[in-house]
Amino acid sequence: MKRALAILLLLTFFGSASANAHQPVELISTDTTAAKGPLLLDGTVSFAVRASFNKAGEKRAFRADFKAGDALAVQYLILDKKPENALKNTLLPQLVLTSPSGKSVTLKFTERTKFFEPYGKTNYLYLSRYNAKAEAGTYSFMLTSRAKSAVTIAVGEREVPGEVIRGAKPTPTPTPTPTTTKASYTMDDVKKRSTSSACWSVIDRNVYDLTKWIPAHRGGPQAILFLCGKDGTSAYKAQHEGASTPMSALSNYFIGPLTP
Numbered sequence: 001m002k003r004a005l006a007i008l009l010l011l012t013f014f015g016s017a018s019a020n021a022h023q024p025v026e027l028i029s030t031d032t033t034a035a036k037g038p039l040l041l042d043g044t045v046s047f048a049v050r051a052s053f054n055k056a057g058e059k060r061a062f063r064a065d066f067k068a069g070d071a072l073a074v075q076y077l078i079l080d081k082k083p084e085n086a087l088k089n090t091l092l093p094q095l096v097l098t099s100p101s102g103k104s105v106t107l108k109f110t111e112r113t114k115f116f117e118p119y120g121k122t123n124y125l126y127l128s129r130y131n132a133k134a135e136a137g138t139y140s141f142m143l144t145s146r147a148k149s150a151v152t153i154a155v156g157e158r159e160v161p162g163e164v165i166r167g168a169k170p171t172p173t174p175t176p177t178p179t180t181t182k183a184s185y186t187m188d189d190v191k192k193r194s195t196s197s198a199c200w201s202v203i204d205r206n207v208y209d210l211t212k213w214i215p216a217h218r219g220g221p222q223a224i225l226f227l228c229g230k231d232g233t234s235a236y237k238a239q240h241e242g243a244s245t246p247m248s249a250l251s252n253y254f255i256g257p258l259t260p
């Protein structure tokens with residue numbers, strides 16, 4: 001995974017006293033598509049996503065992830081000051097929400113409710129609120145400006161610290177696959193690996209690549225070197241038969257069965 005991933009806001013949480021202490025996220029000029037914009041990893045956590053525009057026709061976008069049935073709560077706010085509060089609704093940025101299955105909604109401006117945000121000591125106006133049950137997956141939020149203006153899109157209601165990332169989502173690290181695994185091995189294959197730089201051994205008709213175990217063995221490297229390139233069953237059993245720790249250490253080095 002490339003390090004294109006940046007955790008932007010983890011601890012900039014404002015506190016939990018107010019139902020409106022949304023965690024701030026600033027959209028930047030390169031956030032022109034949902035894929036380029038930030039991703040709110042849990043859309044139920046309260047975020048305040050801010051975007052500002054210099055002129056008509058500019059785009060800013062972001063994404064938010066939800067689980068099926070999560071509360072999707074979106075509010076459209078503007079500052080209660082010029083130029084925004086003097087703009088007609090038709091000149092304010094348009095917000096289009098697209099669900100993971102591709103259903104789009106354009107937020108309608110249905111109110112102009114004053115709201116004082118005590119943390120930032122800022123006067124806002126609510127213009128629209130949208131509530132729905134979320135589909136599972138990533139929603140995209142696309143803002144398109146129609147004049148010089150700025151908006152705040154509040155998403156989520158849970159007052160806990162949230163995570164915001166840019167770029168691709170972190171993918172689980174794939175399990176490393178051994179490069180040498182084959183269906184089975186012959187005793188000849190084993191005989192060819194009889195040194196400290198390639199040490200294979202057979203124990204109970206299973207083939208093990210013990211190369212990396214040589215320096216790690218608690219009982220010393222010599223004991224393992226002694227098994228390289230041959231059937232080590234009796235030496236192993238003489239020391240460790242019935243013991244679970246050596247058996248579980250051994251299992252890490254299994255590469256395949258000995259050919260019948």
Ligand code: HEM
Pocket residue numbers: 210217218219220223224227235236239240245246247249250
């Ligand atoms: C592939 C073969 C082997 C594996 C995977 C293996 C694994 C282990 C492990 C995991 C331990 C630590 C056990 C514990 O403390 O719980 C151990 C200790 C030991 N092993 Fe082995 N072993 C192998 C072969 C041998 C052989 C052939 C000998 C004898 C010639 C031997 C002699 C010892 C001795 C003496 C200890 C005790 C060291 C100590 O506790 O200070 N091992 N081995």
